[in-house]
Amino acid sequence: MQDMLTRDMFTVMNQDNQTISIKSATPDEAEIICDIRDRAWIDAYPNPELGISPRDIEINAKGLHGEFVPKRIAWFKGKLAKNDENWICYTAQINNVTVGFVIASTEDDGKKFINSIYIEPNFQGKGLGTMLMKKALDWLGSEKGIYLEVLSYNQNAIDFYKRFGFEKTDTVVPQEEGAPDYIKSLPQIEMVLKRP
Template sequence: MDKSDYPKEVEIERAVPDDAEIICDIRDRAWLKAYPNAELGITADDIRVNAQGRDGEFVPRRIAHLKKQFTQDDGSGLTTFVAKVEGKVVGYVEPIIDEQNKRYISAIYVDPNNQRGGVGTQLYEKAVELLGEDQDIFLEVVSYNQNAIEFYKKRGFEQTEAIVPEDEGRPDYMKSLPMIEMVLKAKTDHTSL
């Protein structure tokens, strides 16, 4: 895309149960584009298995889980938000505050056919607006996902020293991807000093 192809209008809306299928599809295709790594011996088939299970068995479970999640409203204003271009979902973001009050961007995924069109930036800005900039915002990213790392660095994130543990509940047939943690430090209000 060149700048003249920027989506004319990107609408950011709360995800609804009917968005569950497309959200799964976008994440899986974004993973397949970003995560295979010949040097580390991580193939496209490994990524497909991580995303969908050996026989695609994760897909219906994940769709059902998301549908349920999108019907619940905990009143915090935090939920998954989708980006729509001409009424079609092309990406999503999940801002989260955990039990320890730690703020995260859990995921930003843009349909590979719509990347580099400004959609990710709008999703990112929505997440930061919801989380606020008065506390640190964390995220985890695959250590060789240079495209995403650069995206976050340009927006002020830096790598932390945290070692991201492997998912212990992961079945043996799933590949573990190396992760790093990044943080956007809270903006301090010097006017009150």
């Protein structure tokens, strides 16, 4: 096992001799980050009991004809190119291939968020989410509560967050306003990691 910590990158060798790296995302990762999110959504979010099909999730992620995809990539590229001190995206690589990311942010009033965390479905359950989460929590600091929203039926993710001390709040997460009719609204809960 070999660890290396540079200014912006943490690298560790796993037992299969693969190099795992966690680092700040760069604009050239925008496309793969968006693709990982879409594939993780389509893998994790359908729910037949609630009438939420894989196609519903694909439409939510990409639009009816994939029209959201290039817009999101362009937006993301711009966001990653800016040096925004209140917003961070870290990515995880296995042998230099990006397979996951986390986004965290601080609002003007100081409220802190985990905005999203997604691991490519084939690489889930290998500790990458934990590494990314630790990095994001370090960046957010320990002075104030940290909030996130998660689908109410996404029990894997809820259990994952609970491991870090997050708990459900009483806040009712409002449905997104102004979305086109073909976007399926999905039930969400809010969780908080209370500090100190």
